[in-house]
Amino acid sequence: MNEYLYDFPLLRQADDKGRRIAYLDNAATTQKPQAVLDAVAAYYKTSNANPHRGAYDLSVEATKSLESAREKIRAFIGAKKAEDVVFTKSATESLNLVAQSYGMSSLAPGDRIAVAISEHHSNLVPWQIAARARQADITYLYTDEAGRIPSAELKSKISGRTKLVAVAHASNVTGVINSIEAVIERARTVGAVVVVDGTQSVPHMEVDVSALDADFYVFSAHKMLGPMGVGVLYGKEHLLQEMPPFLYGGDMIEYVEEQESTFAPLPQKFEGGTQNVGGAVGLAAAIDYLDRAGMRKIQALERELTAYLLDRLHSVPHLRIIGPDGIEDRIGVVSFVLKDAHPHDVATILNADRIAVRSGRHCAQPFLHHLGVQSTCRASVYLYNTKEDIDRLAESLKGVRRWLVHGIG
Amino acid sequence: MELGDLYTEIVTQYSCSQRHRHPLEHPDVTMRGVNPSCGDDISLALEVEGGIIKKAAISGSGCAISEASAAIMADMIEGKSTEEADRLAELFLGMIRKTVTDENELEELEDALALQNISNMPARVKCAVLAWHTLQGALKKLETSPQGTVG
Numbered sequence: 086m087n088e089y090l091y092d093f094p095l096l097r098q099a100d101d102k103g104r105r106i107a108y109l110d111n112a113a114t115t116q117k118p119q120a121v122l123d124a125v126a127a128y129y130k131t132s133n134a135n136p137h138r139g140a141y142d143l144s145v146e147a148t149k150s151l152e153s154a155r156e157k158i159r160a161f162i163g164a165k166k167a168e169d170v171v172f173t174k175s176a177t178e179s180l181n182l183v184a185q186s187y188g189m190s191s192l193a194p195g196d197r198i199a200v201a202i203s204e205h206h207s208n209l210v211p212w213q214i215a216a217r218a219r220q221a222d223i224t225y226l227y228t229d230e231a232g233r234i235p236s237a238e239l240k241s242k243i244s245g246r247t248k249l250v251a252v253a254h255a256s257n258v259t260g261v262i263n264s265i266e267a268v269i270e271r272a273r274t275v276g277a278v279v280v281v282d283g284t285q286s287v288p289h290m291e292v293d294v295s296a297l298d299a300d301f302y303v304f305s306a307h308k309m310l311g312p313m314g315v316g317v318l319y320g321k322e323h324l325l326q327e328m329p330p331f332l333y334g335g336d337m338i339e340y341v342e343e344q345e346s347t348f349a350p351l352p353q354k355f356e357g358g359t360q361n362v363g364g365a366v367g368l369a370a371a372i373d374y375l376d377r378a379g380m381r382k383i384q385a386l387e388r389e390l391t392a393y394l395l396d397r398l399h400s401v402p403h404l405r406i407i408g409p410d411g412i413e414d415r416i417g418v419v420s421f422v423l424k425d426a427h428p429h430d431v432a433t434i435l436n437a438d439r440i441a442v443r444s445g446r447h448c449a450q451p452f453l454h455h456l457g458v459q460s461t462c463r464a465s466v467y468l469y470n471t472k473e474d475i476d477r478l479a480e481s482l483k484g485v486r487r488w489l490v491h492g493i494g
Numbered sequence: 495m496e497l498g499d500l501y502t503e504i505v506t507q508y509s510c511s512q513r514h515r516h517p518l519e520h521p522d523v524t525m526r527g528v529n530p531s532c533g534d535d536i537s538l539a540l541e542v543e544g545g546i547i548k549k550a551a552i553s554g555s556g557c558a559i560s561e562a563s564a565a566i567m568a569d570m571i572e573g574k575s576t577e578e579a580d581r582l583a584e585l586f587l588g589m590i591r592k593t594v595t596d597e598n599e600l601e602e603l604e605d606a607l608a609l610q611n612i613s614n615m616p617a618r619v620k621c622a623v624l625a626w627h628t629l630q631g632a633l634k635k636l637e638t639s640p641q642g643t644v645g
């Protein structure tokens with residue numbers, strides 16, 4: 086029995102046939118431990134008010150809740166100052182903020198944006214929009230067959246005209262951990278700013294944005310045991326200072342006169358509108374949970390699960406892994422296809438055995454096109470998964486083709 | 495619902511059928527239909543003469559449900575008038591949306607009735623209706639094109 090499983094009410098539940106769910110779609114969102122559910126409920130029960138707005142104690146308390154969550158995030162990712170941590174509603178919003186605010190104010194016609202072909206649409210489409218508006222060009226960093234970006238690609242594609250590089254720390258399709266250190270080192274030689282999509286890395290490994298020297302680093306709470314509706318943007322202070330605001334309105338201003346306004350200092354400048362304090366409190370509780378377990382230990386545990394997953398998948402006839410089939414430099418996200426079986430059907434058939442995997446294009450159409458597949462199935466693990474979950478997946482997969490391929494039933 | 499109610503003999507047979515999987519030399523209309531989330535991506539080409547669908551061809555690829563649905567549809571509309579095809583599409587969509595439940599009325603859908611159970615599987619409804627929405631799109635395109643010929 087996995088020592089964490091017991092903390093997750095949804096995962097403990099048995100259905101009418103006595104089966105637990107084998108939840109293997111953690112790259113999409115993770116389940117929430119009781120501690121997170123309790124923290125959110127406690128905030129609404131005892132501390133809820135609009136932060137920053139009231140003179141009364143309760144509002145001060147809500148403000149404190151928000152700010153202590155910010156401080157917790159700062160420490161978790163190794164940022165220098167809490168002011169460099171901006172709350173958003175998702176990683177997607179964080180990336181749009183950077184593209185709209187930093188991109189639109191700093192890109193000039195003829196500039197280049199280097200984007201990895203493996204990016205999630207959230208770190209790709211915002212750059213297409215900014216590039217079009219500023220008459221800049223997108224250059225893609227292509228991966229090899231396993232989904233890794235060769236270092237020669239960094240050298241040849243990140244050049245003098247490159248002003249910005251957008252790369253994920255870990256891929257939500259192949260699980261590949263990109264060498265962000267190498268990307269940043271190369272970007273420094275040409276003076277480009279680096280935007281790192283850490284949505285799949287922060288939940289699964291130790292990340293230190295200061296040691297990495299990332300310019301921007303984003304992630305979502307809901308993929309790391311926290312609630313939906315909270316995202317984080319980390320940015321270097323001098324960059325955030327120079328950027329124009331993103332959303333205009335309440336909470337982000339200093340003085341508003343009839344014709345003009347001045348804006349609040351960091352981080353409020355980027356936090357227009359009432360923030361999701363309950364969500365931030367939930368994220369803080371999730372970070373406490375992860376810290377208690379220990380990120381090193383989580384990474385080791387997931388490595389073991391991933392090795393087991395790869396091994397069991399290799400034993401399924403007609404199955405092909407998309408991405409690296411080894412354990413090095415990857416997280417526990419594994420895409421695969423089964424011969425003559427469309428991923429969507431595979432997921433439906435696994436669902437009948439109460440196994441949850443993702444099927445489709447994983448919001449990464451250009452990448453799937455590059456890899457030469459139309460869609461894939463994807464299994465992704467987290468600290469609460471068990472070898473039994475993986476055994477169930479492998480066994481169920483062996484029966485899939487019987488449903489679909491005419492004449493082998 | 496049980497898997498056996500979904501992946502029936504009829505569905506798996508049609509999903510592997512090659513009958514309409516050939517290019518048309520002179521299609522009067524072609525239409526692409528996509529389910530972005532699951533990756534179903536099909537094209538429907540029609541040859542129409544005097545208001546009658548002479549040939550229907552399918553290309554692209556998708557899941558078993560979308561492919562079976564497309565193959566059944568192509569079989570069904572060949573030889574029918576464009577109005578008739580449009581009416582059948584409405585009937586099929588009505589069956590999936592459960593707005594048409596009268597069995598006598600649905601009888602007309604013949605083999606497409608094998609997909610009726612999909613109406614109980616919200617996650618797969620889009621797969622079943624893709625070909626029929628694409629057909630309606632193609633018919634609309636045909637109607638609004640000036641000489642009745644669009645590539």
Ligand SMILES: Cc1ncc(COP(=O)(O)O)c(C=O)c1O
Nearest residue numbers: 175176177205207257284285305
């Ligand atoms: C790599 C990556 N980037 C960005 C996102 C977007 O996250 P969200 O939907 O929480 O904004 C996801 C998740 O879907 C992801 O996996």
Ligand SMILES: [Zn+2]
Nearest residue numbers: 429534557621
């Ligand atoms: Zn489908």
